[in-house]
Structures are given as structure tokens and as C-alpha cells.
Amino acid sequence: MRIGLFVPCYIDAFFPQVGIATLELLERFGHEVVYPRDQTCCGQPMANSGFNAECAATEALFVRNFSGFDYVVGPSGSCVHHVRDNFDAIEQSDEVKQVRARTYELVEFLHDILKVDAFPWARFPHRVGLHNSCGTLRRLKHAKPSELNEPFFSKPMDLLSKVDGIEFVMPARPDECCGFGGTFSVFEEVVSTKMGYDKVSDHARAGAEYIVSADSSCLMHQQGCAERIGVPLKFIHIAEILNGASA
């Protein structure tokens, strides 16, 4: 299958290793992975602030870049959520609808589409706290959120459990928001960073060495918070662990 690799703007700029891990990981399963070089962003930053009309040209560019692939895969839950659920500044032609429907976040793509059952190259002998970003948890439904009385499942945990040596720690509030929230992180920076401090302290108290997540934006925020208050945690994207990063 032909996969379009969607590397969101902040991953491109700040976390290139996450893009590389995603590319290599998808290639390990024998698929043709193409990175359309004219890609920039999905439009979420503007839309999240209420400026939907301002997203139109960016959304159109996204469709031009990603039209025609069997799947579009990106390592960012919130961006994929935007494309799939809110991407409506442009006219919803068949082409637009198709691109939106074929866009997947990496974890769900590995879990639901590729149905990966082993990562023999991966070994991560560390204690990790899993951070499900709110976009992946409550929008893309990566896992059962604690608020619902439904059977438990967790796609990222399913995948990570197949990695040799990994050990999970459980914080007091496993699926509390870390406070990133896009524009929220600056609009309400004091509340946002307080939530971040609480989040990283909770993981540290539970004994985590690493926080792992499918969303680099949350990790960027949490890392910034941890460094500021001196919580000695490391942060890693799930793509890196699944691709065999050693530490």
C-alpha cells in the first residue's frame, strides 16, 4: 500500500526524530511511504482559536498534498483529529472527504489497519508512564477514558506491551489533561503550566523514568514544565519506542 507521511509542522521543526521513526517504522512493514514535500500544517492552530476561515488555504494545500494515497499517516493525534473531525473550512468535495477519511494517527494505524502483533526489533527496559493525549483518548478513541462505564481497552498499551522489557507505572490521575491544549497553553499559560507541573509530578511520584505519548505537542509542553520545576523525567514519542529506540 502507498502511505502518505504527514509530519505536522511542530514535529518537523522540533521533533524530527519522531518523523524519522514514523517513516522507518512504516517502512519496516514493507509499505511504500511517501513524504509530500510541499506539506506545511493541517490548519489546526487557527481553527483551534476559532479562526476557521483562515484555515481554508492551508486545508486546500493539505488535500493537494495527500490526495491519492491509500492512507495518510501522521504521528500526532490532535492534528489527525483536526483533519478527520473539524476540517471543514473548504468545500467538502469527494476528494476532500476521501483524504479526511483515509487520514490515520500512527497508533491506530498500526493497531487497527496493519494489526501489528510484534515489534521484534524493539526493546525498552524502562519504567514508563503512558500519556494519552486528550485528542487521541477522547476524540480518536485510542483507549477507554476513565469517565465511561465501558470495557477497558488501550491501543497504545497493546502496542507497547509487545516491546521487550517495558514496564508501566500508574499515576494517580492517568488520563487527566496535561494542560497543553494548543492555544490554551499560552492563552491560559498559568493554568496550563500548573496542569503540566501536576502531570509530570504525578508521573514522577509513580516512579516513571519516561513519559511516552503519541502526541509530541503534549510532550513538548510537559518537558518544558518538568525542566522548569526540576522533575527529572525523560520524554519520548511512542513511534520512537516502537521503532526500536534504545533510550
Added chain:
Amino acid sequence: MTSPAEQSSGSAVLHPEMVAAEDTHAIYRDGHRLDHAEGASKPFRSQPEPQPRGAKVHGNRPINQAEAAARFIAAPEHEKMHDERLWDLRQKRDREMHHIPEWEQLRSLASAIKEHTLTHLDEYLDQFEANARANGIHVHWARDAAEHNRIVHGILSDHGAKSLIKSKSMLTEECGFRHYMASVGIEVTETDLGERIQQLDKEDPSHIVVPAVHKLRTDVAKVFADTIGTDPDNNDVHYLAEAQREATRPLILAADAGMTGGNFVVAETGTFVVCTNEGNADLSANVPKLHIASIGIEKIIPRLEHLAVFVRLLSRSALGSPMTQYTSHFRGPRAGGEMHVVLVDNGRSERLGLEEFWTSLKCIRCGACMNTCPAYRRSGGLSYGATYSGPIGLIIDPTFNARKYSNLPFASSLNGSCSNVCPVRINIHEQIYAWRRELVKRHDVPLVKKAAMKAAGELLSRPVAYRAAIAAADVALAHLPRFVIYNGLNAWGKHREVPHPPKHTFHSWYQANRGGKQ
């Protein structure tokens, strides 16, 4: 079966330093520590600290929620107590939910019943009115807050009533009722403990179910010492609660009239239902001869069988207790008494016409969305500067005043936990998102923000210009956050570190390593 991911917390808390060493006052039954009723939590203990006050209100100017929230966070004893107590309520709610296998079905039923009723609101109100009148209840209609206040005043004047005891009602908060009554010389006494504390402190309720949840015991001790003459050095909670009981009881016995709200209204029987934990609504309704109930028109449901669904959900969602201590059904005046119901619109019928927002009228005011909201728990309810705070406030306050509350829909990380706990399945976080769009459309956001967003939209749609702008990663660091997160590094870096710039962008790595491919 709970999996490893669910056997999370148990007794773990975010702020272990707040957990009281011993709980000498705990009440036990059959070996179990009781935690029912209004906001009972794990035993926490705070250190005295001056109480942070709420948002500064300047007429119609947009409320700066972020500023008030920052002051709340700067008072760590208050912030931690508030956060832990409300999180504890959320956990008790989860516990109750797991006792009810049909929980998610009940939520769907509740939502469907409310949506049906709201789409036939005129018919059901009509039916309620006819039935209530037939039972001997006087029914009044008030278009807005001012008319509500006038009607109640009129009823009181007709009876020569000078004093009124009342139970907690968000609707009367919405109507500025106590201020109005003070201006016409009627003495109003709130009988809910939390609401009474707030009344005595001349402060609005900060939470729709636990109005004084933002206060520490030492704050309450100070308020009571100043107003009802308790010992300023005694902040024992039992002492304070008992002193309030003793001080309020004579006011209850002497009151000329009683007032309650209404949690539900049943059309088929002409009944209204009031749920409380303290029994104060029943005292207000049953001690004086005159009982007035102020009720929003959206509280109606068709039949008694529907009531079961809501009563099962309400207290479990609100407090993590299976039922409120008192759930009282008023179908007509008692012998020798008189009963009035004031049905209040105050913007509700107009809200019904807002395509994206009308389902906010399903709200049963349980407060679960506030308890679960990570931003609310850390901001305190008074930071919103509005009658309704927390997630439900973000989506209904702008219907009262879009300009004044234009910042509120941005005071959310859009995490969505609120929608998941909502017993009537309001898509709260989606409505918060929709309000952002709406406010931009109505030009109720700052121009500078608009200019930044427009520039970002233009740059992000032009790949060549975009690449030139962030040619190197350290350049990106200077530029990117400005449009990724609108406001740049100032706000980002004030309380957290900026990301470390990598050697290259993914784009340039790809060019260098996979350049031949495309």
C-alpha cells in the same frame, strides 16, 4: 475486570501533603467510613492562607479569567484543597457509575428524553401549567430576571411578607435576586450551608452544587466570626456547622415565606421536584405558609417514569452519592398553605434557536463537568466572573453576554472530559470549540489575534514561503510557536522551558537522506 491501566490511583493523590493524618470526626456505619452527601471527601487538611478573590468585573468589559485563575493558583493551599476535593468527587462519581451496569444507557435515555422535551417545550409547559393549576398551584411566567424579581416581590407584598428563607437556586443567582430583594427591603436568608457562607461573605457561589468549595475552613471561621459571632480561633468544621445551624434556625422559624428552586418539573402530574442534602429546601417550603418556587422553563420532563432516569443520575454524577438525602415532590399546596411557581425564560427560549448550542438546555446542573475539569479545578469558580463557571459556564455564559464572556470559551484545553461525565450527554467540549468560531464571526475577539491568525493562515498555505521562513530549525524556534500557538515565546516560556532546537528539521533531514525519492 479492571486492567492495569485502571487500577490506577486507589488512594493516591496529587498532593499527599494535603491528606489529613487522622480523621477523628469521620462517621462510620458497619465498619465503613461514610462519604455521602454534599461533597464529602477524603480527609484533607489545609494551612491558613488569605483567600484569593474572584475575577475583577468592569461593567461589560471582557472578563479576564486567566488573571483571576493565576491569583487562585498563587494561593497553593486553596488551589490544592480545591483540586483534591473536586477530584475526589469525580472519583466517587466513577465509583457509583461502576455500580450501575446500565449507566451509559441511562445517560442516553436522559439525553433523549431532554431532547424530545425541548423540541416540544411549548406543549409540555402548557400541560404542566394546566395540571399544576388543577392541583391548586399558582403559576406565573417571567420573561426575564427583572420580571421574575418583580413577580416574587409582588407575591410577597400581597402577603405582607418581609422575610424570606430560601434554598440554593442558580436561577435566582442568574436573576440577581438577593440584590433586588435587599433593595426593596426584604430580608433573604440562604439556608444551604455553603450558600449561607457565601451570602454572609457577600460573594457569589463558586460552584453550582458546592458553593463554598473554594474556601478553606479558616476562611469560613473568619466569615462566621465576623457575621454570626463564632470564636475566630476555632476552625473546627463541626463547631462551625453547628453554629450556623443554631444561628439560622430562628430565622427559619420566623420567616414569612419560603423559596426553593426546582430540579425537575413533571408535566403529566404538575409536580416539581427539589433535591437537596441538608433538608433546607424542605424547611423553606414547609415551615412558612407561603412557598414560592422559581424554575427555569428547561427543567421540564414529560412523565414520572422519566424522573427515575434523572434522579438516578443526578446525585451520582454530582457528588458520587446514590441519591441526594432529600428528593422532594411538590404537587400542590399543603393544607392552609399557598404555593406559587414562577416559570422563568431569561434567554432560554432564544437559546433554543441556536443550532449548535440548544442542547446546552439539557443541563441538569449536576456540576460533574466542573468537578472533572482540570482547568476549573485549578482556577476556582470565581475566576470566571459569571453565574455559571466551569465547562457548562463556558457554553452558556456567552448567551447572556457575548462580549463580557468572550474570553471564557478559550479557558479550556478542549480535553473533553466534561462531555464524558455529563449525565445528559451534552457535547460540551464541541460547543466550546463552536463558541470560539462563533465569537470570531461576531468579532468578539481581539484584532491583534485576528491579524496573527490571518498571517499564519497565509504562510501555512504557501509551502515555499513557509520553508524559507523556517529554513533552519533554530530559526523555526523563533518563528514557529508564533503561529503554532499564536502568541509566541513570551507566554510559552514564562513558566516552562522552550523546546530544544534540533540540528535539522525533518524536512531537511529528508532532503539530505531520502532526497532522491518522491
Added chain:
Amino acid sequence: MTSRDDILASIRANLPRVDRPLPHVPLFDESPPPSLLSAFKKSLERMGGIFLDPPDTGDVLAPVRAKIASAKVVCSTVPEIAGNRDIARVDATQDLADVDFAIVRATFAVAETGSVLLSDTDLHVNAVAYLAQHLIVLLDPADIVVNLHHAYRRPEFRDRHYASFHTGPSATADIEGVLIHGAQGVRSLSVLPSPRTL
């Protein structure tokens, strides 16, 4: 136009044009507890109520007599126990302000929540159930329904002017989450299983 007409007209103008049928509400009674009385007792105790286990002697009223032994004012509306304040002769609710114990019979109870329903017919003067310091409720074990769905099928909600579920005593935790019984209303609520004597 009156306010009533205005409001109804505004509602009609704004009604969402969507079809929302009224759902059927099941009774959710597929797996009732083996004993309604024990389930009721458990729920009641969780809510802070006291269940008066009948003593082995067979004298079911003994626990009530023990409770009220040192009380000054007892107001009973049940024939099983005599009080010293006759509710039939109370003309102002304020006359009940000094009642130490009120004794009433519940119309019925709900196992799911531990609630007892007290109506105007049971109370004679509604305020007695709130002004008294303590409340004792007699309950016929045959009068327990399994859950609230069944409860709301009962006729009392259609023919009484006032009916209140009491689920434990008056309670609050408005100050720092500390549980207090007797915030405004009764400080304790005890339930004694006792069949109706017809």
C-alpha cells in the same frame, strides 16, 4: 401579550426542527437483590441512616423505646408508639421547633438507594420531619421496591401533594469536604422494620 404568550411564542419560533422521539424507559429490574430488606439496609447505612435491627426478644419496638427514653418531646404519628406531642393539635409549624424525636411510618422504601418515602399523609404536618432533631421511621418490609423505576410507578406521586424521599439524615460537607449530619434538618434518621398493623 402576556408574558406567558410571549414566552410560548418565542419557544415556538425557536423550536429546533429536528425529530426527537420519546424513548421507552425500561424498569432495569432483571437482577434484583436476593433480599430487598438487606439491600435496603445496606444502602441506608451508606447514606448515613441507622437500621434498627429487631432484637431477638421479639419485642420489635424495643430499640425505638430505648432511643426515645430520655427525650423530652416526642411526636409520634404512628399508633405503635405514643408520644407526648399530639400532631393533630399542632396548628403552627413553629410549635414543632422543640421536638426531639419524630416517629412516622414510611409509605414505602427503595432498596437501590436506601430511601424511605414520607408523604403529607404520613407526616400530617410536613415540617415535623425536618424540625425534629431526630427522625424514626417505621417501615413494613413488604413495602420495599427494588429501584427508582419501580418507585415512580407508585400511586402516591399522583395523589399526594407532598412526597419526599429521605435517604439518611440531613447532611452536608460544604466545609472542606467534612461530613456533618444535621446541617439544618434532622441529625439522625433511623429505620425500624415493622409490619403494618391493619
